[in-house]
Amino acid sequence: MKKIFFIFVILCFASFVKADEIRKSGFLSGEWNLNKEKKISDPKNKILIIWNHGQEDHDSPAKSCVWKNNIRNVASLSGKKVKNKEILVYLLCTDHLAGDDWKRLWKKKFDPPYKGLTKLDKRVNANLDLIDEFVKMGVPNKQIILSGQSCGGWLTMMLMAKYPEKVAGGITTMSACYGELSRKYKVKKVGVEKALENFKKKRPGPAELRKKQIDEIKKSKNLPVLAFTHPKDPYDGLLSDWVEEVPGVKRIIVSEDSKINGKACKRKGINSGSRWSEAPKNAHTISISECFQYYNPTILEYIASRIK
Secondary structure, three states: OHHHHHHHHHHHHHHHHHOOEEOOOEEEEOOOEEEOOOOOOOHHHEEEEEEEOOOOOOOOOOOOOEEHHHHHHHHOOOOOEEOOEEEEEEEEOOOOOOOOOHHHHOOOOOOOOOOOOOHHHHHHHHHHHHHHHHHHHOOOHHHEEEEEEOHHHHHHHHHHHHOOOOOOEEEEEOOOOOOOHHHHOOHHHHOHHHHHHHHHHHOHHHHHHHHHHHHHHHOOOOOOEEEEEOOOOOOOHHHOHHHHHOOOOEEEEOOOOOEEOOEEOOEEEEEOOEEEEEOOOOHHHHHHOHHHHHHHHHHHHHHHHHOO
16 A cells, blocks of 8 residues: 555656646747647748757657756747747757667667668758748748757757758757767867767767768858857867858857856746756756846847848
């Protein structure tokens, strides 16, 4: 009897906490409101931002999407007007997807090549399908902005490099998708080349994929992306310089510490119905902290430059 009661309590608690996690795609507004109805009125006078979240597990399937605190900044752009056109923000949940070869990829003795499509490739395809769906509704391709955080930013560049005509531009924050490379491989101490060499020795599969994807992105003749990075991001922080080698990319280094414009950052969210506020755990999450809204005017100016 005690065992049954314990299981019941655990299930109830898990359900209660998970109530603050977003697991469905939809239009964002306010702080973290989600409208799952996929309808757009007056589509020719709308600017659509498609926002892509990070990934719970690289290349493997996950039963998650995003927590409410993560989407406050991008949701704050909803309803703003640029060139008399209203911005809509759409959250695309794709963490349930899995790469075809995910069970082998992170093994130390990975035997290349990767077999089939990666999770990132499938997320790119999901974005392409969504873009086509919105275009059929009447939203012009030149009024669609692709965006994303972490792995979502990485796939944004992948898609735009391969399909430049699909969207007007892209906005990426802390683009990375291969773990805490900057921290784990001590880039600051040993340098970029040595760190990537060590990464390749320990994880040949992911290292090969990362390089291949970067090489494909670099082939772009013009990649109109607004890219936000931070040198203390434990993921690709000190490995982000390569984005400046891509024609069209405008890189903004957010700061050198946990402050933006001299103000300390705070992440704000809601768990189990109660609001909370805390300092970002590391620089990777500074772009989902409230202080990042300091860059909203810069983002809106960028969008205006891409919308005809």
